[in-house]
Amino acid sequence: xxxxxxxNREGLIFEHSKKGRRGYKxxxxxxxxxxxxxxxSLVRDEIANEVEVSEVDVIRHFTRLSKLNVSIDAGLYxxxxxxxxxxxxxxxxxxxxxxxxxxxxxxPDHQVQGNLELLWWLEQTLKEIFGMPRVTxxxxxxxxxxxxxxxxxxxxxxxxGNARKYILIPDSAHGTNPASAAFAGYxxxxxxxxxxxxxxxxxxxxAVTEDVAALMITVPNTLGVFEREIxxxxxxxxxxxxxxxxxxxxxxxxxxxxxxxxxGIDVIHSNLHKTFSTPHGGGGPxxxxxxxxxxxxxxxxxxxxxxxxxxxxxxxxxxxDSIGRMRAFNGNFNVLVxxxxxxxxxGPDGMRRIAQIAVLNANYIRARLKGSYHLPxxxxxxxxxxxxxxxxxxxxxxxxxxxxxxxxxxxHPPTIYFPLIVSGALMIEPTESEPxxxxxxxxxxxxxIARECDExxxxxxxxxxxxxxxxxxxARAARQPILKWNPAP
Amino acid sequence: MALPDPLTSQHRYIPNASEDVRExxxxxxxxxxxxxxxxxxxxxxxxxxxxxxxxxxxIETRRWFRALAAKNKTAADHTSFLGGxxxxxxxxxxxxxxxxxxxxxxxxTPYQPEVSQGTLQSIFEYQTHQCMLxxxxxxxxxxYDGSTALCEGVLLAERLHKNxxxxxxxxxxxxxxxxxxxxxxxxxxxxxVEVGWKADGRVDLTELRGATEGxxxxxxxxxxxxxxxxxxxxxxxxxxxxxRIAVVAxxxxxxxxxxxxAHGFDICLGEGQAWGVPPQFGGPYVGFMVVRDALKxxxxxxxxxxxxxxxxxxAYVLTLATREQHIRRGKATSNICTNEALIALAANMxxxxxxxxxxxxxxxxxxxxxxxxxxxxxxxxxxxLPFAGxxxxxxxxxxxxxxxEILADLEHEKILGGIALGDFYEGFNNDFLVAVTExxxxxxxxxxxxxxxxxxxxxxx
Numbered sequence: 001x002x003x004x005x006x007x008n009r010e011g012l013i014f015e016h017s018k019k020g021r022r023g024y025k026x027x028x029x030x031x032x033x034x035x036x037x038x039x040x041s042l043v044r045d046e047i048a049n050e051v052e053v054s055e056v057d058v059i060r061h062f063t064r065l066s067k068l069n070v071s072i073d074a075g076l077y078x079x080x081x082x083x084x085x086x087x088x089x090x091x092x093x094x095x096x097x098x099x100x101x102x103x104x105x106x107x108p109d110h111q112v113q114g115n116l117e118l119l120w121w122l123e124q125t126l127k128e129i130f131g132m133p134r135v136t137x138x139x140x141x142x143x144x145x146x147x148x149x150x151x152x153x154x155x156x157x158x159x160x161g162n163a164r165k166y167i168l169i170p171d172s173a174h175g176t177n178p179a180s181a182a183f184a185g186y187x188x189x190x191x192x193x194x195x196x197x198x199x200x201x202x203x204x205x206x207a208v209t210e211d212v213a214a215l216m217i218t219v220p221n222t223l224g225v226f227e228r229e230i231x232x233x234x235x236x237x238x239x240x241x242x243x244x245x246x247x248x249x250x251x252x253x254x255x256x257x258x259x260x261x262x263x264g265i266d267v268i269h270s271n272l273h274k275t276f277s278t279p280h281g282g283g284g285p286x287x288x289x290x291x292x293x294x295x296x297x298x299x300x301x302x303x304x305x306x307x308x309x310x311x312x313x314x315x316x317x318x319x320x321d322s323i324g325r326m327r328a329f330n331g332n333f334n335v336l337v338x339x340x341x342x343x344x345x346x347g348p349d350g351m352r353r354i355a356q357i358a359v360l361n362a363n364y365i366r367a368r369l370k371g372s373y374h375l376p377x378x379x380x381x382x383x384x385x386x387x388x389x390x391x392x393x394x395x396x397x398x399x400x401x402x403x404x405x406x407x408x409x410x411x412h413p414p415t416i417y418f419p420l421i422v423s424g425a426l427m428i429e430p431t432e433s434e435p436x437x438x439x440x441x442x443x444x445x446x447x448x449i450a451r452e453c454d455e456x457x458x459x460x461x462x463x464x465x466x467x468x469x470x471x472x473x474x475a476r477a478a479r480q481p482i483l484k485w486n487p488a489p
Numbered sequence: 490m491a492l493p494d495p496l497t498s499q500h501r502y503i504p505n506a507s508e509d510v511r512e513x514x515x516x517x518x519x520x521x522x523x524x525x526x527x528x529x530x531x532x533x534x535x536x537x538x539x540x541x542x543x544x545x546x547x548i549e550t551r552r553w554f555r556a557l558a559a560k561n562k563t564a565a566d567h568t569s570f571l572g573g574x575x576x577x578x579x580x581x582x583x584x585x586x587x588x589x590x591x592x593x594x595x596x597x598t599p600y601q602p603e604v605s606q607g608t609l610q611s612i613f614e615y616q617t618h619q620c621m622l623x624x625x626x627x628x629x630x631x632x633y634d635g636s637t638a639l640c641e642g643v644l645l646a647e648r649l650h651k652n653x654x655x656x657x658x659x660x661x662x663x664x665x666x667x668x669x670x671x672x673x674x675x676x677x678x679x680x681x682v683e684v685g686w687k688a689d690g691r692v693d694l695t696e697l698r699g700a701t702e703g704x705x706x707x708x709x710x711x712x713x714x715x716x717x718x719x720x721x722x723x724x725x726x727x728x729x730x731x732x733r734i735a736v737v738a739x740x741x742x743x744x745x746x747x748x749x750x751a752h753g754f755d756i757c758l759g760e761g762q763a764w765g766v767p768p769q770f771g772g773p774y775v776g777f778m779v780v781r782d783a784l785k786x787x788x789x790x791x792x793x794x795x796x797x798x799x800x801x802x803x804a805y806v807l808t809l810a811t812r813e814q815h816i817r818r819g820k821a822t823s824n825i826c827t828n829e830a831l832i833a834l835a836a837n838m839x840x841x842x843x844x845x846x847x848x849x850x851x852x853x854x855x856x857x858x859x860x861x862x863x864x865x866x867x868x869x870x871x872x873x874l875p876f877a878g879x880x881x882x883x884x885x886x887x888x889x890x891x892x893x894e895i896l897a898d899l900e901h902e903k904i905l906g907g908i909a910l911g912d913f914y915e916g917f918n919n920d921f922l923v924a925v926t927e928x929x930x931x932x933x934x935x936x937x938x939x940x941x942x943x944x945x946x947x948x949x950x
Contacts, residue, residue: 009802013614013841023842024581026850030931034860038879042718044747047621050845058842059583066592068606069599073591079600086502087595090547095769096585098565099558105771106573106908107563111900114560115770125541140633140772141827143814147673154676163676179814179824183644185676188819226528256539257526263533273827277502281831282608283598283791284631285773301672324672328574328636328665328760329771337554344550347543349493350500356522357495357503357510363525364513380528407604412597418815435504436513462799467603469804474602477796477808481785483627484617 010064014485017051023058049487068468069282070412076438078365080384080415080427081174081222083252083274088345091277091338100337105329109314115333116313119305122289122340129351130268130291131261136300137289138325140332142249145269145288146180146216151323152267152292152299153214153243154184159321164213164242170199172223172419177216177247186213193421196379197223205236214243219263220253222419222427224362224381234264243267243296251275252431253359253383256352266293275354276339287335301326357432358383361439365428368443372450376422383431389424397453397460399424404471405452405463409445492538495522500544562900564768568933569905572883572924573714574635574663574738575771576763578851579928584765584838593834598791598827602806603798608830609805612793615837622743622840622848623735623757624750625779630791631833632776632825635738635760636669641789641823642758642778643670643706646732647679648787648822650705655680657700657731659692661713663738664913690717690876690885698727710736710759711746714913715876716859716883716922718742721752732756740764740777741926742881744852756780765839766832775832788812789823851927855882859925862934866923869938871945875920883924885910885917888941890948892921898944904937 053061070077077084095101103112119137126135139145150167157163167181170191178188191207194200198221208215215237220226227233234244246260246268252275260268272278273286280286292300302322303315346354359382366375366385374390389399403413403426415427430439452460464470496507505513510522519525526534545553563569564577571577588594592607599605599612612630619628632638643656658667660683671681682704684696692709701707707728711719725733735749737759749757762774780788786809794808814821843851859882866872866886873887888895892909899906907921925934 010610012610012617013837014617017844021844022846023844024579024847026579026847026854026927027930029854029857031858031861031934034857034864037856037860038718038746038881042746042879044745044751047744047845047848050618050621050848051841052844052846053841055581055583055842058838059587061841062587062593062611062838063590065607065610066587066590068604068610069592069596069608070604071591071593072595072597077597079597082597084597088502090550092589092594094550094554097555097558099555099561099563101767101769102565102569102577103561103563103770104569104571104577104768104905105575106571107905108896108909111562111905112770114557117560118554118557128539128541140637141825143824143826144633144637147824151672151675174826175813175815175818175821176824176826178819179817179821182819182821183673183677183824228528228530231530231533254526254529256535258529258533258535262535271827279594279831280597280827281594282596282605282611282834283830284828285830285832286827323675325636325665325668326672327669327772328634328663332772333770335773341550341554343541344543344545344553345502345547346500347545348538348541349498350502350544351539351541352493353495353498353500353503356525357505359525360505360510360513360517360522363517367517380525382525382528403601404603407601412604413601415600432503432505436509439513464603468606469603469798469802470800472602472798472804472806473796474806474808477794477806478810481792481808482795483613483785483792483808484620485613 012485013053013061014051016053016057016061019052021052021054023053023055076430076434076442077412078414078428078430080429081249083429083431085277085431086433087277087279088342091341094341095334095337100334113313116305118337118340120307120313122336123305125343126289126291131259132291133294134297134300135289135291137336138301138327138331139269139288139290140327141286142269142271142288143176143180144326145290146176147183148290148301148326149245149267149269150181150184152296155299155323156296157213165211167213168207168215170217172197172221172421173216173218174247174249181216197221197225197377197421198227201229201232204233208236208240208242212242214245216245216247218247218250220250220382223377223386224384225379226382230263249274250383253355255355257355261293267296272335272339277342278335278338285332285335287332287339299323354432361430361432361434364439365430365443369446372447384427384429386422387426388422392453395453395457397457399426401460401463402426402449405449405460406445407464408466411442411445567903567905570907570923570925571905573908573922574760575768576739576924576926577768577928578741578763578765578926580765580767581842584835587838588831588835599807602804606804609793611834611837613795613805615833616793618837618840619777619779622748623779624748625757626782627785627788628777628779629788630793631828631830632778632790633829634772634774634776636666638758638776638778639666639708639736640670640673642734642756645787645789646706646734649732653703653705654678655682655704657682657684657704657707659709660685661692661715662708662710662736663714689878690715691719691878692724694723694727701728701731704731706732706734708734708736710738712739712742712881712883715885716880717876717878718746718881721749725753734758739881741852741855744848745856746881755784761836764836766835773829773832775829775836786812787822790825790828854927855925858929858934859883862925862937865938866941869942882926883922885920885922887920888945891918894948895944896921898947899940902940904940
């Protein structure tokens, strides 16, 4: 009989349940029983199979489960386009200040002057970072910001008589771009990248017809390559009455170095959970504020935060051309608190240094690995670098295998098989948070794996070997979906 | 402002110092960091530093932000009866402590399952709780919040009925949710028909029945924005053939009220904030969505499923991903990518700690205390209850005076007395919504009764 390490077998919380256990205590009810508060027909039976566990059971369970995750606090987490940077704990402390955490979203303005002032300052800061006249803080994620931005473009065009039909999107784009454009009511036309991975002006010029509402582009693009012709692209679009949307996922590459507004960009979202360090929390929460050029200001979501001459602040619902409300209440306020905390901690020189060291770190990895891994696009890159598995496929070892083998070396893998224009892509973004030693350890691991691909390919093909579980049968999960725990019959 | 030398400027969050930078530049083969930015044209380069405050030490940061927080008047120093889609319930101490563990807080989306089993298993557990609470079959990993969950629910329903474009939404669904839906669908050719309420505050069934012709879905909220618990069976009976969406904005109500799935609703969605998440001025919260099994391949957002690894060990993985934007792109069921994973984790912890008994007791106490207060307030001369229907933990109160003025009076007594309904509905300027949870003591409820009596008496003078 083999025994597995206990850590790999943490059961589901439901499997810890035992009749009679308690994880809570409330004070005794101190009001007289209100008979028939609601009719008996509206009262449910017990919640079948809901758990009964103690506080100890809960703390042990979630502590043990947590140990099955890797995290940025434990080391490099080089997911390309995800900007996994250090999450300062002062941000967490500030967000938990009772005056913020206990404030209610429907309080009248005079009771929440501190919150409104904070939001106002965050907008001022983002306006300066973007080089744009107005920023909405309502969107709660990057994709939510994209939808917000494209809805504004649609409304602006509709108001001038024709909302148009198409959004242009390069083939290197994030999947959220076409999805957001579709939900905003547009059809997608894909633009082919050139051999630098960027968009040729001639290709754009030919594609921008009277039917085109906007180009959605990522700067730098998903290869980490800056679109040198960004201003000319804006000019082409503007000349035809179309807009330039920038996916700001990669803002970390040029923070404080260049500004979207100065590039002719009309609308940009910023993922505050990337560039501005609010923790990813295993997939969220995020925040996706959207900056706009002068032409789009009338269309931003309501309410906005405004300052009166006397220094007081208020929510302004009076934007007659607004696209409307993108979400209940005031966006992910306590993510915004963390982001402003970070911005104040960094300041102007710190923000510039973010981009400088992020780009330095990425280029260092590029320099150390380019002899062993194929670089499908040789153009200079900024904050991330995309390799492919071309050198390894001869040994029948592929990107997925390399990614899994990295886990055995203690690293989270890079983003893989994205962007789609690279076959077998390995997209590496170290961020500015990594010290040289960590970058060296990662590069050493990648180089060791490259050697293993030659010498012991089977070892790589069957990786990982040291993780809590090994490769999963993902096809089975999709073919016979089990999407919740079912009690034993 | 002169630009600082990147070799000498230093920040505590960015480890590499000048010696590291020099060594790395040598390996790269360039002589300065600036050269790495040569691909950005000078014409768009900033020739100055950003004009923003900082850099601040933690000491300065604390000073400034605490001063800002101190400008707020909140439940931290007042007795609050605010609800309207955001509720202050008991938050067990261990939840926040656990959330601060780096492995939860600072992990990314679990794209690599071998090193993300903690997050994946927790989501699977969260999905299971949602199914139990709503008596439906399949829950997703989370959506942004209740309002956007309703948008996604309407769009899901629309996909099931290809040739229909009309959706019926009760006017007693949270006003912000309805506004958000209007924003989301503005270019999608959908028609939104809103139906009103009867004198008891419940959906007007006659109007509802009349609105169903040609509609693909109906969305009602229970307890509705006025706190009134709807009659699910009557609504189901009146909406034959439509996809039925139950919206829950006060999630603890599922601990005591009959679950939508048991009445024939196809989708239950809403806001999970009440599960022990602080109101925090509106976010982050967690939207949930649970559907009948037949709808699972139409679900927006991430789903976690069970499988095995190559050694046959049970394990969890993101699944049915062909619905999602990173695979299906422009044809995806939703554009959502980042969701509210950490808040869903907090909800999983809350639901586990409270468990079968606690979820019921929280709901029962909230309901008993709210109804105690409601009955006592109704005895004050001049106070009316505009809606007679059964309530869970929130209800509307009417006085002969403007709600804003009454609420301002209560604020002097350190009471945040409620939400002025006139901000949301015409003709309700004298009404406000009062929410009660298990956190309120009888003393606070009695003090509210006395303070409201006094406020009315003051207004009369």
